[in-house]
Ligand SMILES: Nc1ncnc2c1ncn2[C@@H]1O[C@H](COP(=O)(O)OP(=O)(O)O)[C@@H](O)[C@H]1O
């Protein structure tokens with residue numbers, strides 16, 4: 001049994017993500033430079049002291065139900081470590097329930113924090129981190145870019161093991177994120193998906209997903225066609241009509257707009273400053289809803305962990 005040194009501290013930073021990117025349902029994801037930062041300290045047994053500033057303050061639970069806390073405990077147990085008491089300070093900027101990967105980021109924060117707490121006794125590999133985070137989140141497309149940064153292709157092997165490949169995004173591609181006030185639970189959005197889809201739609205999405213990799217990596221001029229989708233967005237559109245309406249207007253003007261994750265935010269993959277301004281203008285002109293416009297860079301670092309070795313001392317009893 002791995003014992004965590006009492007007083008050991010870990011600082012974690014995790015990026016927002018936008019999953020699916022149109023055709024790449026449960027597969028493609030992009031890390032965005034909007035971050036949650038969490039400081040964690042191993043405390044005496046029985047202590048659980050959680051505070052939250054920013055997004056989720058006064059809303060998320062401050063007990064074992066806090067998603068970062070539960071993910072730390074689950075990950076420590078998964079790798080044979082005894083969970084110590086915990087002090088946790090979160091400063092959150094990733095919006096919740098908007099399709100920007102907040103739950104994936106909270107889970108990744110917990111997984112990498114647990115890895116940091118154990119680091120002197122058990123080094124976790126990138127594959128182990130991805131597997132632990134994907135199992136907690138239920139799908140790998142958010143947690144892969146959150147862990148590793150950039151554009152990621154995530155898949156699950158025939159043996160059921162999540163894997164991912166990181167790619168660099170062409171410098172000409174810049175994301176614009178349009179965030180409405182309404183929220184959408186990812187669980188609810190997933191319940192709207194049918195069990196099976198027409199063969200022609202599957203072929204449609206295979207072609208667009210393959211094209212999208214080329215568009216994002218080297219040919220931004222193909223983004224509009226490459227972001228077409230017949231696998232998930234229309235099944236969920238009735239649950240987020242304002243999102244569907246604005247995406248329609250953006251795409252009519254040649255902008256590669258898609259539902260971000262399970263929605264209701266919109267991701268616009270722009271290939272020029274003119275496109276970015278046009279996306280912001282169309283969002284501002286929308287009379288049906290109000291949209292916060294964010295233009296984050298693509299994050300290329302993924303989750304970062306800062307372990308304070310000086311604090312390592314006696315093992316918690
Ligand atoms: N940093 C966080 N701390 C605690 N709970 C969180 C955090 N981020 C997300 N959550 C939980 O996850 C929920 C949102 O998850 P989800 O429906 O998957 O939407 P999203 O698209 O934002 O990932 C929040 O309502 C909250 O319960």
Ligand SMILES: N[C@@H](CCOP(=O)(O)O)C(=O)O
Pocket residue numbers: 017018019020025026027098099100101102103104139141142186189190232260261262263
């Ligand atoms: N592929 C998932 C992505 C969910 O992303 P989130 O940011 O909304 O949690 C889905 O579309 O269900």
